[in-house]
Amino acid sequence: MKPLTETVPFFSQWETSDMTLDVLAEGAEAALRRDPLWRGSGAETLDEYAVWAANICGMACLKMILATRGEIVPTIELARQCTRYGGYVVNEGSIKGLIYAPFVSFVKEAFGLRAEVMTNIAVSDIPAILSRSRFFIASVSSWIRWPEREPPSKGGHLVLVTSASDEAFRFHNPSGHIRATQANAELAPADFDRFFANRGIAVTI
Template sequence: MTCALCSVPVHTQFATPELVGAIVEGGLDPAEDPGWAGSGAGSPAEYARWAGHLCGMTCLRMALGADAPSLFALRDGALKYGAYTEDADGTIRGLVYAPFAEYVSEVYGREATVYRHLDVTGIPGLLDAGRTVLASVHYGIRHPERPAPGRGGHLVLVTARTADGAGVHFHNPSGTDAGTRAAVLPLAEFERFFAGRGVSLGSAEASETGAGPEA
């Protein structure tokens, strides 16, 4: 599926989009997802263990476009750069922004800039400069009609601003239906879930010409 407002494809971090709601809100074991092999995972167990952690890789896969590698191929590359780590007890940690930015730049030729402090009002300017933004939000953003449970912990890909600049279009890897996978919110609503950090990615065209982000 491709967003009607842009050329960025819409992907979910779980292989079968129709099952995302059952997995993230209904308690379905991801190992029961019949589409698991399409993710590039080596087994249902590996898929079930990792898929919930791969919102960042799903955002990268969307940003890379139609020719992007599989979700787990991207995960493998990120592991080599230290963008994900595993504790001795098996706990998965990441996405770690600095090595992720290095990975994206060196392997895919996309200039990446890490923002430890990013005001929500700065996002439209990055979009206008031809960049996409991996923004740290609370996963509760798929229910904007509810109070925000917190900020951060999940990544969405911000793809465009609204015509008046007062809102943003974004793709949510854990969206449970079409309207939450390719969503739009006013900046004030988006900010309720936004942690004020993220990573912006340059376009393929900008990388080829050597253009960086605007100051």
């Protein structure tokens, strides 16, 4: 495990990070219209923020990666840029993405990051991946915020894995609902595996 002294900044996918339970209870668009910090997202309007914020876990992960080297870029500004590369497909208010291959091109060209799409990988492969790459953006179930529960499916959400060993995985969850499930959340590999969809993106700054 990398020591916590190697701090990776945490950012939620919502500007007010404790809104997750409201989002789950009311739906993202309804709840996020009450977010007093929404302008920090880079959205031009509250409507734009309310639509995008539920779909930018990947951009929150990227924001954290960039912040590690001192760059702070608003999440929705990142989403706009990524969309121009094809990383998101926007159609009449619906948003499809994150699409991995265009994201890799985007971060390479826009920020000089090295990134690689990885599929059909086991949880046991992730420590070795992190020995070669600084971060791993992992596809997991959003239910990873409740590690005591069994998820209905795997995938559909992204978290930023910052370190991994045979004993524990440490990660930042952009939609964690309490502090313990947001920054530096930890799970045993077997527990992480219950949520992991066996794919992700390795990134090096």
